[in-house]
Amino acid sequence: MENRKKVAFYTLGCKLNFSETSTIARNLQDEGFDRVDFEEVADMYVINTCSVTENADKQFKQVVRKAMKLNDKAFVAAVGCYAQLKPEELAAVDGVDLVLGATEKFKLTDYINDLSKNDFGEVHSCEIAEADFYVGSYSIGDRTRAFLKVQDGCDYKCTYCTIPLARGISRSDELENVLKNASEISKQNIKEIVLTGVNIGDYGKGEFGNKKHEHTFLELVQELDKVEGIERLRISSIEPNLLKNETIEFVSKSRTFVPHFxxxxxxxxxxxxxxxxxRYQREVYTERVNKxxxxxxxxxxxxxxxxxxxxxxxxxxxxxxxxxxxxxxxxxxxxxxxxxxxxxxxxxxxxxxxxxxxxxxxxxxxxxxxxxxxxxxSQLGTNRTVLFESENKEGYIHGFTENYVKVKTPWNPELVNTLHKINLTKIDEDGSVRMDFVTALV
Missing domain, CATH: 3.30.750.200 (Transcription Regulator spoIIAA)
Structure with a gap:
């Protein structure tokens, strides 16, 4: 066991990146690595990059410097969207040993040998048209919430966006696999799952450019609602033209989906x-909000x-x-x-x-x-259900209600990862809401 190498991860960007980092981490753990916090000394540092944030290169260089300060002999790998779009640029950063693009990031163990430093960053980056297969992912880190990837890539051609260049065509996980992953998450005592993807409303497109939808987003939502052991399901960002009235109506009556869009x-x-x-005009947006x-x-x-x-x-x-x-x-x-x-x-x-x-x-x-x-x-005086998170922030524990009101109460470790019925009482100076307990649910 003493020979096991230590690996640390740093994720830039979206919930989807976090879910994929978790999957890559589990793969490495299966290959004999022990995962440690990024603040610790590790044998390898993996940085999952983002192309959406401004100053992506600057952020990346700062993270690499941080890793090198912790261990200047550590192996540094860059993966993700920015690694796909600007691989040579990242490879040229001092300290970087390996850069993996969209199709290679889940095969990290194929590209590492003895973790000795390279003189120059080694690049393995595909033509994005080759990113036509799907790798399912989910994150488990924060015990109260998991990010479950259901879809990847995008067929839209928004004129400001590099995501199709970084992630390829729209493709989805099989419904059975999503349900299997959701069930696995539910067994980890995680109370909330957030559905993530690049364009999740487009859920259902198969692999290899198959444009036929095997299942719709509504069918996905309906089936996930039946998975036992999950207290809450939350839909992350969804395009207004793909958010159908049927989905909105289903969520309104759902057992687990929360009223948050x-x-x-x-x-x-x-x-x-x-x-x-x-792919819409503002009138469509108004219709969705009104519905x-x-x-x-x-x-x-x-x-x-x-x-x-x-x-x-x-x-x-x-x-x-x-x-x-x-x-x-x-x-x-x-x-x-x-x-x-x-x-x-x-x-x-x-x-x-x-x-x-x-x-x-x-x-x-x-x-x-x-x-x-x-x-x-508008929510003050109402009764809501809060899920408490795990961090002690200046003597307070925070949580979110089902409709995403951030609440706080004095720190009590027994509240972590528990659901409680509360009454929202007043807004604090920091913008969060104070609360009174009504009853414990779980």
Whole structure:
């Protein structure tokens, strides 16, 4: 046992990356590695990269430096989206030994020998058209919640996005395998599963470019609702044109699916949506939000929005701002547009100056604070169910209600990973909500 090597992981980006990091980690553990925290000395450091975040290269270099500071003889491997898009760039970073693209990342053990350092980073990166097979993943780290991957890749051609270049065509896990993974998670005493993917509403497309849907997203949701041992299921981001009324209605009556939706808008201007090559107009978005409010008045609705896209005038921006201000949504994820190589948008006219992008981002973030506050205020005095998380933050334990209100109460380790019926009492200075216990559920 003394010969077992230690491996540490660092994940940049989305929930999907976290689920895949967990799967790669389990593969390495099966091959004789012991997983340790990234803060510890390890024989190998694996960095799962992201192409969506701004300054992706800068973030990556910082993480590599951190690893080298812990152990300058450690083997460093880069995997994931940025590794697929800019493999040579990552390989040139001092300290990096191996770069694996989209099809290679799950075969990490095939590319490592004795973990001795390389003079130059070794690259194994496919043409993205070869990424036509599916690898199922799920994360188990935080004991209260797991990320379950159900779909990968995207067939959409949004003009600002590199994800199709980094992850390939849309393809899905088999329904039986998703249910098997969900069942495995439920046996780990994990109370909540979050469904993840690149474009999960497109669930059902098979491997090798098969465009036929074997199952629909609605069928996936219906079958997952029957899996025993799961207290909560949460849908992560889903495109408005793929979120059907039937799915919304099913969630409203579901045993396990919670009343929380995250629906990307990106712009409230039809002109800009057209330039982005989004597959809907803002009227469709309004219909989705109205439908959710009709059947789930207490639901939490999150929105992605991009500011500073090429061609976005002050009028376009204000159109989006007022559209969201007037809509009954709960919070925003605000992205400041940044140019990406090999995207249509990078060559578009009407570039918005950086200072204008920053100003618009600040305005949108202010609107998000206002929306979240209004949503939390609307929930005061109501009874909800909270799932407590595992961290002690300055003497408090935090958790989320089924409709995604963040709550806090004085730290008590016995509350970790338990569900309780609570009453929401007041909003604290940090924006979270204080609560009174009503009854323990589990």
């Amino acid at each position: 995250h629906i990307p808008l990106q712009s409230g201007s039809n002109d800009i949506l057209k330039l982005m090559k989004r 959710i409010r009709e059947v789930m008045p207490q639901a939490c609705i999150g929105v992605d929005v991009i500011v500073g896209f090429p061609g976005e005038t002050d009028e376009h921006f204000l159109e989006t701002y007022h559209f969201l201000n007037d809509m009954d949504i709960s919070y925003l994820h605000v992205f400041t547009y940044s140019e990406r190589d090999n995207t249509e948008a990078a060559a578009m006219e009407g570039v918005v100056p950086g200072n204008v992008r920053a100003k618009r981002s600040k305005m949108m973030r202010g609107l998000s604070v206002k929306k979240r506050r209004a949503f939390y205020e």
